[in-house]
Amino acid sequence: MMKRGVLMSGILSLLLLTGPAFGQNYEQIAKQIVNTSAGVKPGELVVITGGQHTLPLMEAVAVEVTRAGGQATMMLGTDKVARAELMEMPESAIQADKTNNWLLQADVLITLPQYEDGRAVMAGVSPARMAKFSQVAAASGLTEKLDASKLRGVFVSYPNKSFAAAQQLDYPSYEQMVWGGIGADYAAIAGQAERLKQTLATGKKMRITSPAGTDLTLELGGRPVFTDDGVVSAADQQEKLIYNRTAALPGGRIYGTCQETSGTGRLAAANDYISDGKPLTGFKADLKSGQLANVRADAGADAFQQQMAPYGPTAMQITNFSIGLNPVMKPQSDKSYNPNTAAGMVYLRTGNNSLLGGTNKSPGGYSFPIANATVEVDGKVLVRNGQLVSTAVASTAPAPKKSRK
Incomplete structure (x- = not known):
């Protein structure tokens, strides 16, 4: 770029x-x-x-x-x-x-x-x-x-x-x-985001599993939790952290950091592409003290390692996560299309998380989509098999003319 x-x-x-x-x-x-x-x-x-x-x-x-x-x-x-x-x-x-x-x-x-x-x-x-x-x-x-x-x-x-x-x-x-x-109904998305934020902001341990083989735990540690519902409201504009003053269109995500050395277990990512389009399929890695190790893949492992090598070991540290909330956005994992705003879509990311309140300042990193994930925080299920667990489901509707205070 x-x-x-x-x-x-x-x-x-x-x-x-x-x-x-x-x-x-x-x-x-x-x-x-x-x-x-x-x-x-x-x-x-x-x-x-x-x-x-x-x-x-x-x-x-x-x-x-x-x-x-x-x-x-x-x-x-x-x-x-x-x-x-x-x-x-x-x-x-x-x-x-x-x-x-x-x-x-x-x-x-x-x-x-x-x-x-x-x-x-x-x-x-x-x-x-x-x-x-x-x-x-x-x-x-x-x-x-x-x-x-x-x-x-x-x-x-x-x-x-x-x-x-x-x-x-x-x-x-x-x-x-x-x-x-x-x-999408951003009022409904905002309500759902706030409920999830309460759980994540006070939670201690997150566990993420998937049918492909992901089974890992992260320590949340009271870090800031960010929500995106498509609007930078008047209240948002007064926030100190830039991510609280930022929105995307279409919106619909909640995201934050974990303790950088806390991740343990196994990660199995959905099919993806590296930089200029090289396929990364069947990616798997072990996670020890927050660090990815024993990286392997059906295709693209060498290209992935080459892309990450110049940034050093901290670029291979799991540092943040996100959960999509927009019900209109749909992944097509068989075609390596995994929009991070899709409702129930889970991402884990390595590298720099300093703007999220973390301590990793690596100039490099990578985002891993976890298809059909189940996410638990202190035993409470937030996502099950790629579906949000909530009584309120955001619906499709014309974007409201709103300005939340």
Whole structure:
């Protein structure tokens, strides 16, 4: 990725956007992003980032920011420029993105996908060179500055034909699902998130199992727990941690950290892809004192090890988790499509968790989808066989015009 892309993905790996309720009405989508999710106010500086293929929506967002009285600035990237930076920039010239100093002065960041074909952009980039971009970004101190800033963010995406083709997804169905995700009942999702948050915030031990062979335990240790229900409310805007001032569209996740050295057991991940599209199938690893060991896979184990090696051992430490809450988003594990917002979808992640209140500052890491997981906290079942255990199930409905206090 380009430096800006690395930084944005490091700030938040949140995906998402648009739905049949909106169709291709970019003006209406922009109103949802600017007024409901971001709550832009007069006089605020709003930075809008994205790729050439997202320009119509970026433009609509900028117009809506102006109507709300904000000051809109657009930062556009293209696959060709990103590819040139990754492959052709002299290594001695790789440095942290200087525009981040300006970004920290903004009030709002609205991010759309930068790459139209991310796998093509990243194809053939060596793990060492990718690590160099991440390492200089980490050395810039941006992570530490984000919590202290006033910045709040909305991370937006929408169906991509290149991605769908690479995943062998039926594009019309995939497009309709992702568009429908933004029309979920976010009030119901918020209620469910708050109930789960109470359990996770006070819980001591989490156990995660799966039919594929995952059976591990994590110590929660009273760390912060974060919820995303698609809106940065007025109350959220006053929070100290950047993740509490961030939303995604479609939203629907609850996430947090574990004690970094606490993980024990076995991890078996759902099929996935590494960086530029190399398959990672049948992945398994042991977990000892929080560290992944004895890594093996049906395919992709060597590529995985090569990708992670430049970051050192802390990049192989299980540090955080997430549970999806959006009932519209559906995984297709046979095609390695595992949206992290899908209701009941569980992810475990390694590496940096400093923005989540943790202590791991590794510039590298990896996210593992756990299909059909069962999650227990102190014996209380939160997810069973990939299904949320709750009396309140978020339903599909037009996104409400709300601004929670």
